[in-house]
Amino acid sequence: MKIGKVPFSILDQYVFQQIQNKRKEILVGSAIGEDCSIIEFDSDELCVVSTDPITGATENIGYLGVHITCNDLASNGAEPVGLLITLLLPPSSTEKELNMIMKQIEKGATEVNAQVIGGHTEITDAVNRPILSVAGIGKTLKNNIITSKPKPNEDIVMTKWAALEGTAILAKEKEEWLKNHLSVEELHKAQGSIQYLSVLPESRVAVQFGVSAMHDITEGGVLGALWEMAHCGKVGMEINIDQIPITLETRKICDLFQIDPLRLISSGSMIITCKEGQKLVSLLQAQGIEACIIGQTQIKQEIYYRTKGEIIPLDPPDVDELYKVL
16 A cells, blocks of 8 residues: 555545444544544543553454553453554555454454544554554543552452463464474464453452452563562562463463563453452352462562572563564
């Protein structure tokens, strides 16, 4: 496609016609000629906003972008309402590729019940592959505000499995190479991890239960997320690293690439801190969401983990393990 803004005819056919999911809060949504969208909230609701780019993956970027941004909203106890999409494509991109990305975006938006309310789509030689940034707008009741600041003397609950997103990305991006090292079933399971990308289900359970803090596990993996939460809440943490769940296929993929699954991007998993963590675990499991207690917060601001009888200080997160492979 030619450099510049995508022509209206292509926008209409391959972008706007893909936007089907609608929400009553959206008074003015995405349309040719509209530069802004208008959203109406009830008087007892607050607006929650977040934004995230997709830079590490090239496959399923539309789907990943929606869920990763909405996971940030969910971590504050918010329900997604609207999405703003910025999509930059290289001149080598085709209308078919644009259409595919928009279908991925709409699939994710439908799953979280959000509406694409605007954005910008452009062909530019400033990029050599598609770059997507998604801004999410959510809402929550004023008495449901949850942050990433844990309190001391609470249980640390983790949902699902470590390196969930990283497993899905690597299984797709390195599919041909992995076919020689994994069984068909293992590769299929690893790629299927993408279906667990949303943390909205556990967020809803946690909000109803009443928790102190939530944080979705993104770049830096489980250990990075734990360090960030402790730093944010000015608390210490004692983590039982041997309790952190890792699937067999994730272990195999990480061993093959010689990377640490506990420091690999893990959108789809969430860290939650609360009193009576086992009760929350039981509620989550009753909803079909895997969860377990992996440690406790403490007043003394020391962050460390236990493994095989050793006590090891937890270092701040570094560059995500994903970038050692891609």
